[in-house]
Amino acid sequence: MNPNERISWLTEKLNFYNNRYYRDNISEIPDQEFDFLMKELIGLESEFPELKKDDSPTQRVGGTITKDFAAVYHRFPMLSLDNTYNEQELRDFDERVRKALPNETYEYICELKFDGISLSFTYENGVLQRGVTRGDGSRGDDITANVKTIRSLPLRILEEDLPEILEIRGEGFMPYSSFERLNAEVEATGDTPYANPRNAASGSFKLQDSAEAARRGLDCYVYSFLSDIPVFNSHEESLVGLKKWGFPVSPGWKKCQTIEEVLDYIHTWEEKRFELPLATDGIVIKINSYEQQRELGSTAKSPRWAISFKYKAENKPALLRFVTFQVGRTGAVTPVANLSGLHERHKPYEQVKGVHLSGSQVKRATLHNANELERLDLRIGDTVFVEKSGEIIPKITGVDTSQRGLFDTQPILFPTQCPECATELIRKEGEVAFYCPNERGCPPQLKGKIEHFIQRKALNIDSLGEGKIELLFDKGLIHTVADLYDLSYNDLLGLEKDIYNEQTGKSKKISFREKTVENILKGIEKSKSAPFKNVLFGLGIRYVGTTVGEKLAQYFRTMDALMAASYEELTAVPEIGGRIAQSVRDYFTEPENQQLISRLQQAGLTFQTDDLPIEKEGEALTGKTFVISGVFQNFERDELKTKIESNGGKVLSGVSGKLNYLLAGDNMGPSKLEKARKLGVVILSEEEFLNMLEN
Ligand SMILES: NC(=O)c1ccc[n+]([C@@H]2O[C@H](COP(=O)([O-])OP(=O)(O)OC[C@H]3O[C@@H](n4cnc5c(N)ncnc54)[C@H](O)[C@@H]3O)[C@@H](O)[C@H]2O)c1
């Protein structure tokens, strides 16, 4: 990849991960990997500034606001923090501070870095008025009702002479105890548990039902104070003051005079932090004096007077006892390492505890694929290194070859047949994984299709989850998605099963009582009104993702028309190429699929689209072309796109000589601006754009 390709790739990936993380509360990769990719992008962008993309994630706070809550502007922007995983960079930070504050002495306050979500609390005349998420840094979601469920947060400050309006910021989190209880409940109903307390906290603070949020036992620590009229002179004073006013301030903070003391603090907490009742992922170092904080200032993304030090994923030796092979939803076969501690060599496997890593016992780790086994040159009986970052699935990073030969080792034999259905495995052109090709008969693949079908962007049956599907499948009640619509109350009531959790190694009984059954059936019923485009996506036709599903639905309008479409008719749809057209043809030619579609039609699913392509608002922009770039005050970008199109305009993807207008928001990339200027494209502000609509 050349730098331009790499920058595009990184930008796209990081934006995707950000979206998953902040919008869906899912970590697709470990934080450390995310941070390293981000660092790489920052490096490349500073080397090749002209290649920086307009939507670069290095330029802004990662989060977004949702449509579920009212958006509230922050009085002062809520920024992120610069981070580092290494001590030298911390010393470099100290050097930068020293240079920026010549001939001044300064102090640091070190605090633990709590792993939850950033919250802002606004008090008016001492009374809690609003709780808001960080969102995109300038606006957040108003989640006041949920914030008020935090018992430790005062609803009223009992103190004379407070500024009329003041803002307190902190981290909303879910303590381990609440997290474990919640996940146990989630698992008992057969849904997918949260991967870590951060994701659970983030999901819970954004619940619509604040009674449910209250039940989940959320908590917070506060660490920042803001007001127009100064109250404190330093961060230390604010922590002491907030504590005195009755706010939850974590007691672990410490004042340090030198960077060496800061490093001591870091070392002290490296292991000790696992004894805390909540997840932490590092420490935060802040300049103490407010005056000096102001002198140092901020970038668009983070203050220059603070930095976070994140603890690296912990890595320890373990013994590889045996390897099992898991078949995933797509049919890909993943080798999994089963581990014990080195001293547990002679214990029967049922009795081993595994290795202690980042606060928990680890017995299993992913080995990804056959290439990885080869790359590591792994053998059964090897001493391996296991790594775990945060609460993410542990992985094997290497083999301690010095231990080879001291003990007996055996080669690992990758199976030639599917461990679930005994079909001969295949390797697809250009892919590393081995696959089981038995799409229509291999249990995990069948379950995978159903899981795909019920997800939010498809039929959105949220009363079902992985565990429930497994139960229904194992009882022989569902084999394909069409079977869901034949389920009856009596089929479901009283069903029971023990579900084994790979991560905890514990089993949980799930059982369907009246309430659960009613919910499941209600969810299935509701799915019949899911839009046609969602049905198309839910079928799991190769290459038909949400966007393609939407295009096909818009163009063909009905399932019948789509099924009857020839290859030529399909490729005539804008942006549908030969590969997609062929895959759609292949799918609808299969008799089994035709049968499935006909059963779904009988069940009453939505097989046509009624939305008009785009509702017309006016003609003010007819014949004009736009490129949208940057962040806007009143609109999300896709809202702007709709606005332009519904007024007759057209949105293009890149700046060229043909373009009429560049609609420029905040933080837009300098390269696009420069290019537009050179080509004589008119640059519009948001306000000018709105004026244009009115005239
Ligand atoms: N795994 C993924 O796919 C993925 C995706 C996106 C982001 N992330 C993670 O999230 C990070 C970005 O999130 P971010 O912008 O919130 O940065 P961050 O979490 O690294 O640091 C900033 C935040 O730290 C929190 N914080 C906790 N304790 C604090 C204290 N004592 N004082 C001040 N702040 C404190 C605040 O909420 C603040 O907003 C990335 O670095 C990455 O690690 C992961």
Ligand SMILES: [Zn+2]
């Ligand atoms: Zn199989």
